[in-house]
Amino acid sequence: MKIDFKVAFLVLVASSHLACVDAWWSKPTRPSVRRPPPPQRRCALQYYKGSEFTKSARVHTGFLSSMHTINSYAQQCRVRVYITSSYRKTAHVKGAIVPPATRSNHMIGHAIDMNLIDRRTGKFCNSRCLPNSSRPNGVSCFIGKIRSHPTLRWGGDFRRSDPVHIDDATNHRNRALWNQLYNSLQKNCP
Numbered sequence: 109m110k111i112d113f114k115v116a117f118l119v120l121v122a123s124s125h126l127a128c129v130d131a132w133w134s135k136p137t138r139p140s141v142r143r144p145p146p147p148q149r150r151c152a153l154q155y156y157k158g159s160e161f162t163k164s165a166r167v168h169t170g171f172l173s174s175m176h177t178i179n180s181y182a183q184q185c186r187v188r189v190y191i192t193s194s195y196r197k198t199a200h201v202k203g204a205i206v207p208p209a210t211r212s213n214h215m216i217g218h219a220i221d222m223n224l225i226d227r228r229t230g231k232f233c234n235s236r237c238l239p240n241s242s243r244p245n246g247v248s249c250f251i252g253k254i255r256s257h258p259t260l261r262w263g264g265d266f267r268r269s270d271p272v273h274i275d276d277a278t279n280h281r282n283r284a285l286w287n288q289l290y291n292s293l294q295k296n297c298p
């Protein structure tokens with residue numbers, strides 16, 4: 109009986125050691141929760157290609173609804189939108205650290221530059237044609253709708269006329285938001 113106890117004790121010690129080795133070897137299990145990356149690390153730009161666009165524009169997600177509006181105006185006025193510029197990376201060497209003096213809405217993805225193609229006549233309307241009184245009816249219709257929108261602006265109305273430009277005036281309406289988007293997008297977007 110005495111020997112049996114000894115054997116039992118040895119078996120117990122050995123198995124507990126094995127358990128220890130096993131615990132040491134296997135990694136502790138953690139709940140596998142995949143956290144989303146912190147928002148300041150994400151690039152909040154998207155490519156938007158409306159049905160009336162000849163190619164896609166790269167804009168901030170907060171400007172997508174305006175892009176839908178622009179596309180629907182083009183549809184109603186029977187023009188095609190030929191995008192020549194959208195989001196722009198800053199040319200400033202110090203990048204996002206020091207914002208430029210002129211707060212362009214292109215730098216936060218809230219502006220596009222475009223030419224228009226009038227569907228009825230097939231006429232291509234560039235920076236000379238866009239502000240011209242003899243422009244095609246479809247072009248006049250489209251520009252008229254942009255001008256009567258509550259937030260969208262047509263660059264042809266600017267003090268320094270820029271007839272290819274459309275934006276939502278974020279740089280004037282909400283400077284703090286402009287600064288925040290500038291810092292985030294210029295830092296996180298290639």
Ligand SMILES: [Zn+2]
Binds near residue numbers: 219273
């Ligand atoms: Zn522009």
